Amino acid sequence: MRVTRVRLFALRQELRHSFETSSHRKSGIEHLLVEVTDEDGRCGWGEIATPSDPYFGAETTATAWDIATRYLVPALLGAEGDEPAELEATWARVRGHEFARAGFSGAVWDLFSRRRGIALATALGGTRDEVVAGVSLGIEPSIDELLSQVELQRAAGYPRVKLKIAPGWDVEPVRAVRDAHPDLDLHVDANGAYPDDDDSAAVFAQLDTQGLTMIEQPFAPRELVAHAALQARIGTAVCLDESVVALGDLRTMIRLRAGRILNIKVSRMGGLTVAKAAHDLAVEAGIPVWCGGMHEFGVGRAANVAISALPGFLLPSDVSGSDKYYVDDIVAPAVTAVEGRVQVPHGPGIGHDVLVERIERGASRTYDSADVAVRDAAFTRG
Ligand code: MG
Numbered sequence: 001m002r003v004t005r006v007r008l009f010a011l012r013q014e015l016r017h018s019f020e021t022s023s024h025r026k027s028g029i030e031h032l033l034v035e036v037t038d039e040d041g042r043c044g045w046g047e048i049a050t051p052s053d054p055y056f057g058a059e060t061t062a063t064a065w066d067i068a069t070r071y072l073v074p075a076l077l078g079a080e081g082d083e084p085a086e087l088e089a090t091w092a093r094v095r096g097h098e099f100a101r102a103g104f105s106g107a108v109w110d111l112f113s114r115r116r117g118i119a120l121a122t123a124l125g126g127t128r129d130e131v132v133a134g135v136s137l138g139i140e141p142s143i144d145e146l147l148s149q150v151e152l153q154r155a156a157g158y159p160r161v162k163l164k165i166a167p168g169w170d171v172e173p174v175r176a177v178r179d180a181h182p183d184l185d186l187h188v189d190a191n192g193a194y195p196d197d198d199d200s201a202a203v204f205a206q207l208d209t210q211g212l213t214m215i216e217q218p219f220a221p222r223e224l225v226a227h228a229a230l231q232a233r234i235g236t237a238v239c240l241d242e243s244v245v246a247l248g249d250l251r252t253m254i255r256l257r258a259g260r261i262l263n264i265k266v267s268r269m270g271g272l273t274v275a276k277a278a279h280d281l282a283v284e285a286g287i288p289v290w291c292g293g294m295h296e297f298g299v300g301r302a303a304n305v306a307i308s309a310l311p312g313f314l315l316p317s318d319v320s321g322s323d324k325y326y327v328d329d330i331v332a333p334a335v336t337a338v339e340g341r342v343q344v345p346h347g348p349g350i351g352h353d354v355l356v357e358r359i360e361r362g363a364s365r366t367y368d369s370a371d372v373a374v375r376d377a378a379f380t381r382g
Contacts, residue, residue, distance in 0.1 A: 201233075213237070246269070
């Protein structure tokens with residue numbers, strides 16, 4: 001396949017229910033969509049699901065746009081390859097910027113599997129027909145509101161609920177949810193908000209008694225040693241998210257025993273090829289994985305469903321239905337969860353039609369390689 005055209009769209013969607021984590025609160029989300037076209041006019045779609053602010057990681061929507069237009073498009077345009085990895089190799093010199101790279105990786109994988117007429121999940125080596133979905137609840141204004149949100153999601157059939165925690169919003173809300181739902185598959189995510197000190201140790205000792213499936217990313221991303229020390233002290237599994245952006249980080253996690261569960265976010269790791277490699281490495285090390293979300297629209301969400309079909313994804317993934325988050329979606333049919341399960345589509349590529357006109361109409365910013373002198377970009381072939 002040869003990539004003959006690349007288009008980018010910046011699109012904002014309003015959230016049904018505003019979402020707060022340890023670092024920020026938001027009511028709408030802007031992501032970038034990547035469309036690649038091959039020499040036969042076939043298209044593949046990917047999503048750059050970076051938050052707009054640099055609070056989850058270093059990237060923002062603005063940095064992703066810049067890296068995409070100045071480096072990734074010029075690298076990919078005109079490139080030829082039989083496998084997605086060959087096309088991804090064209091931007092191998094770009095360091096960091098995993099979210100931006102992941103959007104392009106998704107588009108290339110979608111195109112590849114559509115050309116073959118197979119489902120993306122099949123192309124990736126998926127073996128499941130359905131994926132168990134969990135939901136993630138933000139920091140709510142009160143414990144009562146949190147309890148009603150948990151009630152709502154359980155009633156919708158989701159078997160696992162994840163709670164965002166932060167210093168000052170941890171033991172008390174977790175206990176309240178646990179008391180109300182003694183048998184719920186419950187886990188907490190701190191997004192690295194805790195310092196490695198005695199106060200935090202006391203919090204985690206109390207959370208350790210709450211029957212949690214995991215405590216996700218308690219400390220800052222590079223604190224692998226602190227995570228290892230905590231994992232040695234508590235019975236609850238520590239799960240790493242922000243700490244693992246490359247396969248080398250995963251090797252460090254395994255060697256240090258810095259956690260017993262891995263959250264594989266396709267966006268955080270730079271795309272589907274590396275996410276699949278991380279899955280294989282984790283399986284070899286006996287580490288169960290699950291797929292975390294970044295409030296993806298339908299394109300990115302469908303790719304998350306596809307990778308969650310791999311055999312090592314043994315825990316519920318953040319692939320709940322789009323309707324939980326957004327009023328409209330950009331794919332048809334929308335990604336839906338029934339009784340907490342999402343069917344893995346059998347159709348080619350991501351298995352959903354991309355609503356191109358809706359994207360074109362709603363985009364606040366567009367880029368088309370057919371309209372610009374791509375050779376003027378900063379990228380040079382090495
Ligand atoms: Mg997380």
